[in-house]
Amino acid sequence: MAVTRADVARLAGTSPALVSYVLNGGPRQVAPATRARIEAAIKELGYRPNMAARSLRMNRGHALGMVIPDGANPFFAELSAVVEAAAFAKGYPIIIGNAAGDEARERAYVSAFIDRRIEGLLAISSTWKSGIADECAAAGMALIAVDRIIDPARCTHVICDSLTGASTAVNHLISHGHRHIACLSGPHVSTADERVAGYRQALQHAGLPENVIVRAEFGGAAGYRALAEIMNGTPRPTAVFVTSDLQAMGMLRAAYDAGLRVPEDLAIVAFDGIEYSRYTRPGLTTMVQPTRRMGELAVELLLEQIDTDSTEIGVHRLEATLRTRGSCGCADDF
Known part of the structure; x- marks a missing residue:
């Protein structure tokens, strides 16, 4: 009993x-x-x-919500794990909704969280045109946008500095002597768009022309399929900057199947720094996002909003770190 x-x-x-x-x-x-x-x-x-009964008396649910765009993507899985641990340490369970890249599904999760009166929401939006900020404001719910821009004028954001990180990645390829550098981008979300802008910025500062820029979904299959289009760039690229590790891992396999040597025939640098990137052959050179700090800071700011019942608007940009491995021509120590 x-x-x-x-x-x-x-x-x-x-x-x-x-x-x-x-x-x-x-x-x-x-x-x-x-x-x-x-x-x-x-x-x-x-x-x-009895937290359920206590929640009814307080007119709110003693829990946090999180919406992610793709639960199968290791980067979002790693970030979610950090957020869950940080929230749990503060006494809050967290409910995670996987939008699976579907805007309607994303909206459904946000509505469900509002209906259940959770105390605050962490959101990685699937689209530039997200209405999450408006919905949370109307419901009086605390909101922190993570990883992607939702609405800088309406809510606080915790993101990686993708533009600077991408520029660093391309400059590293330039330092290896590459002059014909292509870009494989993700879909039109803020992270991908900022990384393409960083790619262009680095080439412009080096006085180099852009090569082919290919847009594809984030994911290994998209990266695999994109190789053929990348190699049709003019002049034929000797290196490629890829905006996500999963895409780059798919491209590594495609290069192997096509008889291309990495990095001798095509050097590759990516962005994210997921755990699996160290296990490719050659190891994947990548810009490592500060995943732990992003998740912990997002939870900290969300709970501060809840405790103070106030919203401080701002964008917290955290720095990515270059991790060199064999895919760019650096030493491939495991």
């Missing part, structure tokens, strides 16, 4: 109301000696509050 507040009150020699005051932090103060007895009884009995 579940332990109740009445059981705690009997063991502590006090009333259930005082047990509630201790558990909820008010509305009345409890004498230190009485509080100590109640806390000791809670510990001895192993009492756990």
Whole structure:
């Protein structure tokens, strides 16, 4: 049988109301000696509050929500794991909705979270035209946008500096002597668009012309298919900057199947820094996103909004770090 507040009150020699005051932090103060007895009884009995009932009384759900665009993508899986751990450490369960790249599905998850009165939402939007900020504002729900831009004028963002990171990646290829560098981009979301802008910026500063730019979905299959179009660039590229690790991993396999040597025939540098990138052959040179810091900062800012009932608008841009391996021509130490 579940332990109740009445059981705690009997063991502590006090009333259930005082047990509630201790558990909820008010509305009345409890004498230190009485509080100590109640806390000791809670510990001895192993009492756990009924969070569902407590949520109804508080008119909110004691949980956080997170919407991600693709649960199968290792980058989003790694980021979600960081967010879950950070939220759990603060006493909040988190419910994750996988939009699977579908705008309608994304909207359905946001509506479901609002209907369930969760306390705050972390959102990685599937589209530039997201209405998440408007929906959360109308519902009075705290919101932090992560990884992708939603609406800088309406909510706080925690993102990686994709433009600077992409420029660093292309400059690294240039330092290896490459002058004909192609780009494989993702779909039209802020991260992909900023990485293409960084690619162009690096070439412009080096006085080099753009080569072919191919747009494809994020994913290994898209990267595999894109190789043929990349190699039709004029002049034929000797290197390619790829805007996601998964695409680059697919391209590595396509290069092998086509008889191309990496990096001798085609050097590859990517962006994300997922765990699996170290296990390719050759190892994938990539811009490593500060995934842990992104997730922890996003949770920290969201809980601050919830606690203060205020919204501080701003964009927190975190720096990516170049991790060199064999795909660009650097040493391939494992």
